[in-house]
Amino acid sequence: MELLEQDFYTQAILSLAALVGLTSFLMLGQGRLLRLIFVFAIQGLLLTLATALAGYSMNNTHLYISAAITLLLKVILIPWMLEKQVFKLNLHRDVEALNNKTAVMLGGASLVVFSYYVLHPVIQDTPLVLLNALAVGLSVVLLGMLLMISHRHAIAHVVGFMSIENGLFFAAIVSTRGMPMIVELGIAFDVLVAAILFGIFFLHISRSIDSLDVDQMNRLNEVDQ
C-alpha cells in the first residue's frame, strides 16, 4: 500500500484530501466572517476537484454529476447566500476574537488522530489506499463540529454545519465511489433547503434579539430564575 505504487490520480486525490483537511483547520482560526466563507468556498472547490478526479480515474460518470452539483451548491450558491446575509446584516467589519485559538487548534489535531483511530479497523484490511482518506473525511466532520463549538456567531455555525456535510460527502466519494444518484440528489436538496431555512432564521434572530451572537440566546434554561 505504498504511496509510490499508486497512480498519479490516487496521489492527487490523497493530496486534495490533505488540503481539504487543511482548509478545515484554516476555518478554525478565522475571526472574520467573509474570510471564513471564502475558505469554505475553497473547501468546496477542492472537493469538486477531488470528485472530478475520482470520476476520471475510476471511469464513473456518476461522479461528474456529483461534482457539478457540489460546485453549484457549495462553491457558488451557499457562499453567495451567506455573503449576502453578512452584508445585509452589516457584519463584514466585525472581527470575532477567539480567546484560546491555540487550544482549539490542538484540539482539532487530536480530533484528527481520534478519527484515524476510530476508522483503523475499516482501513486496515482493504487494499484500496484511497480509504485512508476516509479518516480525513471523518476528521473534517469532527472539525466542523469544533468550529461550531468555538465560534459564537450564528453564521459561523452555519459554515460549520455545511462543512460537516462537506466531510460526509468526501467520505462517501472516497469509500463508495459515490452514493446512488437518487440519494445524492436527496441530500443535495436537503442541504439547499437547510441553507434557505438558515437564511430565514438569521432574519428572525436578528429581528428578535438584534444580534447574531448565539451567546445572547440564553432565555431557555433548565434552572428557572
Place this chain on the structure above:
Amino acid sequence: MIAAYLLLLLPLSGIVFFAVLGHHPRVGRINIKFNAFALLMSLWLAIDVFQSGSIISPGQLFLIDSFNVYLIVLTAFVGLTTSIFSAPYMRHEQENGKLSNKRLKLYYSMYQGFMFAMYLVLTTNNMGILWVAMEAATLATVLLVSLYRTPESIEAAWKYFILCGVGIAQALFGTVLLYYAAIQIGDTENALNWTVLYENASQLNPEILEIAFVFMLIGYGTKIGLVPLHNWLPDAHSEGPTPMSAVLSGLLLNDALYAVVRNKMLVDGATQTHIAGHLMMGFGLLSFLVAAIFLHKQQDIKRLFSYSSIEHMGLMTFAFGIGTPFATFAALLHMMVHSLTKSAIFVTVGHAAQIAGTQRIEHIRGLIKTQPAVGWGLLIGTLAIAGFPPFGVFTSEFLVLLATMHSYPWLTPLLLLGIGLACAGLFRNIQPMVYGKQPEGQQLVPANLWPVIIHLVIVLWLGLSIPQSLAEWFNQATILISGSAPL
C-alpha cells in the same frame, strides 16, 4: 401498492394546496379531510399486508412489512386526531391575533409536509432515502417551532435545527459506512435497499457495521431524544404551537426509533453479538433515569411532559435493546400507547394553557372547576402516562419489567426507581393544576376534546384486553424484528 403511492402523493399535494389557500377560515376542515383520506389509505395497506405479507414496490423503492405498516396506521391516526384538535385551536389563535395569514399558510402546508416526510421514512426501502426523509421532517418542523416569533421560540427552533442537523449528519456518516460495507459483497445499485441488506446481513463486515451502528445510534438517537443528546427536545416541544408538540412527541420520536431498530436488525444479523442491543439498553436506561429526575425541576407544563416523552422513549429504546421477543412485543405496544396518550395529553395541555393564558405551572390552577372536560382530561391522561392500571401504559411497562427480570434481573430495581420518580414528579405538578384554587379571570375556550376521549378510550381498551387482530399484528412485527413470537 396503489395505496402507498396515494398515501405519499396526498400530503405532497397538500403542501402546495395549503401554501396557496392556507388562510381560508375553513381550511382546518380540509386539513382534517386530507388526514382522514391518508388514514383510509393506511388501513387499506394494513389489511393488504396482514393478508398477504410484505409488499415491495416494483423498482424496490418502497417496502411495506408488518413493522412499518403498524407505525403507518398509528401515524395516520394520530395525524388525523391532532388535525381535528388543531382546527378550532388554530382558529382561536388566529382570532386572538397571535398568528397572521401567512403563518397559517406555513403551518398547514408544513403540517402536510411533515406528514409526507414521516410516511416516506416509514415506507421507503432505501436507507439513504430514509435519511433524506428524516432530515426533511426536521426541516419541515423547524419553522413551525418558531411560529410565534418570540425570542424564546426562535431560540428553541435554532437549537432544534442545529442539534438535530448535526446529529443527523452523524447518521449520514453511519449510512455511508453501511453502504461501503454493502458494496463489498455485491452489486452497487441496490446496495442500500433494506431487503437486500437484510438478506445478506451475515456477509457484511461486522467491524464496519459496529462503527456504522454507533454513528447511526448517535444520529437518530438525537432525534429520539436520548440523553445526552436530548437538549433540543424540551425547548422545541414547549415553544411550538400545541398541535406541533403533540405531533412531534407522538410521531417523530417513533419514526426515529423505527430507523434505529431497522439498523439494529441489520447489525444483529452481521455481528452475531449483542453490541447493538447493549448500546441501546445503555442509552435508553440513561435517558429513562435522567429524564425522571429532571421532571421534578420543571416549571413549564409542556417541558414537564416533554421530559416525560424522553423518559418513555428511553424505556422503549431499552426494551428494543433487550431484543428478546417478549421485550420487543412490549416495546411495540408501548410505542402505540405512548403516542396516543402523549398526544392526548398535549391536546389538553394546550387547552389548559389557553385557559390560563400562560404555560407556567404555578399559574395554572383549578382546571377542574373552570372547564371540567379539560381538567378531567389532564388528570386521566397523566394517570395513563404515569403507568397506572388499567391503562395500556401499565401493561406495556409491566411487560418490559417482566422481560428485564427474565434477561437482566439486576436492572429491574433501576427501572422501578425511574417509574416511581416519574410518577412522583408528574403528580406533584398536576395535582395543584387540576384541583387547586381557581384564579381570577379564567374563561372557557372552545375545545374539541373528542380526540382526547378517543385516544384515552383506546389506551384503556388496550390496557384491559388487546383485541385479537391487534395482538396478531404485533406478533407479526415481533417475529420480523426479533425472530420468534413471544406468545
Place this chain on the structure above:
Amino acid sequence: MNWIIALLQTLLFITLSPLLAGWVKWCKCRLQNRKAPSLLQPYRDLLRLTHKQPVISHTASWLYIATPYIIFSAMVLAASVVPLIAVDLPTAASADVIVLVGFFAFARFFQVLGGMDIGTAFGGMGSSREMMVSSMAEPAMLMAIFTLTMTASSTNLSTAIGFVLNQGLVLRPSFIFALIAMILVAIAETGRIPVDNPATHLELTMIHEAMVLEYSGRHLALIEWASFTKLMIFGVLICNIFFPWGMAEEFTLSALGSALLWLMLKLSILAVLLAVSETLFAKMRLFRVPEYLSFAYLIGLLGLLSHIILEASR
C-alpha cells in the same frame, strides 16, 4: 578530491548569500516603485564595514567580541552541512538535520547573550523577543523536517534528499503540509515580514536588529554576513527538500554546473515570492507571533499525521 568539492561548495554558499540578499532587496524596491541599488551592493557594504574600526563599549566583556566570530563560524558550518548543488556530500556523515538545528541554536544562544552583554535596554528587549520567537519556531521546524525524515527513514539530509530525488514526481500530502510549515518557520527564523521587519529603524519594533544595535565595523560585517547566509540556508533547504530536481548526483563538472544554474533559478523565484509577500503583508503585532508560530507547528503536525494516515505502508 571530494573534500575540495565540499570546501568549494561551502565557499560558494557564503559568497552567493549576499547576492541573494541583494536580489531580494532589488525586487522589493522595484515592487515599491523605488529605484533599486545594484545587486552587488551588499558586497560593497560588507567591504566598507570591514575597513572601519569597531567601537566597543567599555562595559563589554569577551563575549561581546567573540560573538560575531562564533555566529559566523556556526553559519559556515551549517552551510557546509546543507547540500547545495550536490546531493552526496563528503560531509555527509555529519549532515544530520538535528545537527543543523543545533548549529542554529548555538549561533542564536551567543547572539542573544551578545545582545544583552552591554546592558542596553534595547539589546535585552531584542534578546527576549528572539528567545520567544525561537522557542516556538524550533519545534515547528523540527516537525516539518521530521516529515521528510520519516518519508526517507533517515535524518541525514543527503540521504533524504537523494531518496526523494530518486523517486520521481510523487505527490505527497505530507510534503505539502511540510512545505507550508517550513515557509512559515523560515520567515520567522530569518526575521522577515510579517514576523520582523529587517529594514525598520524603530527600535521598539525590532527583534533581530535590536540585538545587533551596538555592533560596528568588522563585527557588524560578520553578523550581517551570517544573517545573509542564514537566509540562503533556509532558501536552499526549501528548494532542495521539496523541489530537488536538478541537483547533481555525481561529481562531474557538467552536472555540478547545471545543478548550480538550476539552484540559482529556484532561489531567484523563491526570492521574488519572498519580496512579493513582504510587500503585500504588514508586520504582525508581537503578541500574535505565538499564534502564527503555533499555526506553523500545527501544520507540521498535520504533515506528520497525514504521512502516517495517508502514506505510510503497513
